[in-house]
Amino acid sequence: MAAENGKKSNSSLRNEKIAGRIITDSFVCILLIVFVIAFLMIRGAGNIKPVYLINISADLSGMVTGYVLYICCIIDVSRGADSSRYYQYLLNVVILALFTDAVAWLLNGLPDFRAANIIDNTIYYICMPVSCFFFWHYIAELLKPEEKIRAKLDKTVLAGMIICIALCIINLFAGQYFTVNAEGEYGRNALYPIHQIYGFVMIALCLWLMKLQRRKLRFYQLIAMVLYLITPFAVSVMTMMIFGLSLAYPVLMAVMLLMYCVVNVSKGREAAAASRDMQVAAAIQKRMLPDEFPAFPEHGEFEIYASMRPAKEVGGDFYDFFLVDKDHLGLVMADVSGKGVPASLLMMVAKSIIKNSMQAGASPAQCLSQINRQLLERGDIGMFITVWLAVLNIKTGEGIAANAGHEHPGLISANGEALLVEYKHSPPVAVMEDIPFTEHGFKLNKGDKLLVYTDGVTEAMNDRSELFGEERLLEVLKSCGQLDPDKLIGEVDNAIAVFTEGAEQSDDLTMLCLEYIGG
Amino acid sequence: MSEIYRTPEKIDIGTNTAFSEDLKEIASRGIFDLVLDMEDTVYISSVGLRTILAMDKECKKNGGKLVIKNAGEMVNKVMEITGFSQILTIV
Numbered sequence: 001m002a003a004e005n006g007k008k009s010n011s012s013l014r015n016e017k018i019a020g021r022i023i024t025d026s027f028v029c030i031l032l033i034v035f036v037i038a039f040l041m042i043r044g045a046g047n048i049k050p051v052y053l054i055n056i057s058a059d060l061s062g063m064v065t066g067y068v069l070y071i072c073c074i075i076d077v078s079r080g081a082d083s084s085r086y087y088q089y090l091l092n093v094v095i096l097a098l099f100t101d102a103v104a105w106l107l108n109g110l111p112d113f114r115a116a117n118i119i120d121n122t123i124y125y126i127c128m129p130v131s132c133f134f135f136w137h138y139i140a141e142l143l144k145p146e147e148k149i150r151a152k153l154d155k156t157v158l159a160g161m162i163i164c165i166a167l168c169i170i171n172l173f174a175g176q177y178f179t180v181n182a183e184g185e186y187g188r189n190a191l192y193p194i195h196q197i198y199g200f201v202m203i204a205l206c207l208w209l210m211k212l213q214r215r216k217l218r219f220y221q222l223i224a225m226v227l228y229l230i231t232p233f234a235v236s237v238m239t240m241m242i243f244g245l246s247l248a249y250p251v252l253m254a255v256m257l258l259m260y261c262v263v264n265v266s267k268g269r270e271a272a273a274a275s276r277d278m279q280v281a282a283a284i285q286k287r288m289l290p291d292e293f294p295a296f297p298e299h300g301e302f303e304i305y306a307s308m309r310p311a312k313e314v315g316g317d318f319y320d321f322f323l324v325d326k327d328h329l330g331l332v333m334a335d336v337s338g339k340g341v342p343a344s345l346l347m348m349v350a351k352s353i354i355k356n357s358m359q360a361g362a363s364p365a366q367c368l369s370q371i372n373r374q375l376l377e378r379g380d381i382g383m384f385i386t387v388w389l390a391v392l393n394i395k396t397g398e399g400i401a402a403n404a405g406h407e408h409p410g411l412i413s414a415n416g417e418a419l420l421v422e423y424k425h426s427p428p429v430a431v432m433e434d435i436p437f438t439e440h441g442f443k444l445n446k447g448d449k450l451l452v453y454t455d456g457v458t459e460a461m462n463d464r465s466e467l468f469g470e471e472r473l474l475e476v477l478k479s480c481g482q483l484d485p486d487k488l489i490g491e492v493d494n495a496i497a498v499f500t501e502g503a504e505q506s507d508d509l510t511m512l513c514l515e516y517i518g519g
Numbered sequence: 520m521s522e523i524y525r526t527p528e529k530i531d532i533g534t535n536t537a538f539s540e541d542l543k544e545i546a547s548r549g550i551f552d553l554v555l556d557m558e559d560t561v562y563i564s565s566v567g568l569r570t571i572l573a574m575d576k577e578c579k580k581n582g583g584k585l586v587i588k589n590a591g592e593m594v595n596k597v598m599e600i601t602g603f604s605q606i607l608t609i610v
Contacts, residue, residue, distance in 0.1 A: 337572070337573060338573075380579075380580060382576055382577070382580070383573075384569075384572060384573075386565070403602075405601045405602045405603065407565065408600075423600075424599065424600060424602070425601050425602040426602045426605075427601075427602035427603060427605050427606045428572070428602065428603075428606075431572065431576070431606050432606055435605065435606075455565040455566060458564070458565075459531060459532045459564050461531070461532050461533055465533040467531055467532070467533075467564065506532055507532065
């Protein structure tokens, strides 16, 4: 299947699609509501029986609730949350039922509108089996009964709905359910109860399925579903004494509102638990990073400073520095793909492996090979890490670095010149087994500074969707190159803050700066 | 059964969420033979590369393949420097 879109990219197309849906759906819904109100004004509220007026106003408020709920569902979907499509279909059917119910009460007793009355009531009748059909799919999707049972029942439910609809259409000619007489008065006929059989069977079927799979439902979900099933009958019984009062669908809409809230409340609880986990992960992650400065007061050969400003969500950035032996300093800057607890777990593992292997004497490229092998030896973990790491001889300023798909390091020479050191990288770590990692030598002169960072720096974004970028970073390095490492990092941080003007920080800002003073 | 997806003009932190959602949606339909037509893309940042690499892994894991075609000068240069060109299939 080759599906090629036009010149527009798929994501902007999708946003337009959602906006388009909201506009068309709003238009239809509001049109229906306005239609009922206009009709009511034309007929004059005084000419309609009070009990009918109660029905009509209940229908109207139900329609408004349904419309709001429907828009909420569409917005949920556009935000990436899932909303059951069957719930949305069900909403549409209930809105239609409310509309036809309101219209039926408005048309009742108008001989000129007899045909419209019949059609309207037929649609109203058809709404019942259709809503049962969607409710069945809604709860079947939620409860996931065995495939075989589901397939069989789906067919039966569909066949039942088709028969029901066919009977409603036959009623136009045979009048077995209802008729509208010459005065335009609606009246039920002897076979009306047959129409309800499908509904009863569906309720029994849904209750049976819920009993079978009740462990998959939370208590309050169960309550909402049972309410949905028994409401139409409870309401009918309660209003039996008052002729002409029909509130089943308006109450049903109220229950649908309850169902929506129940689903969202449980999602909200899960989100709260997840955010608590996230905070703990972020705290542990922060504690893993060396953050006491000056870090090596006994070593006058270099000065080092590093900082990580975490974004709201815990990410996988990390830096590290440690003495390999008395003459060699290990430096690490890395970024684990993805966010959240998985990324921070992998970050902690990666950090330990790198430090251990470097302190055991591995060169940067050997170290990358080792971590690559260790992370992949039990199969693909579906994440990867970009790493820059180096070993620096603090007596001579000579070093060896390896870059596995990470950002270009910045180099500021003692005379104030600054550049990003670009060369061909090795691929990121944990992507593929047995890939070669390359390393290269470099030499720092007295007064040179090295700045390594993660993409949170160059990709910091302002409200106009512009990126901070490498150019702006270089400008800061050029103008503030004479400052000490901690002040330099502070200046880059400031420049980013000024640039983003308070736009929400979407990624960790991690930087490490080393000044080589010489031995 | 391969599907062609046209990547947006810019893939950076601003557009990446939508881009990544789109790829996830394709994967959720069980399509793991994917061609990324990058003709329109003039800028790709490291987050964009990450998204592509993650999808590449997903495709391979499911016995499929992700192929990049019509990549422009900037995209090619970035792929080359970051070492991604050694992993991704670029035609």
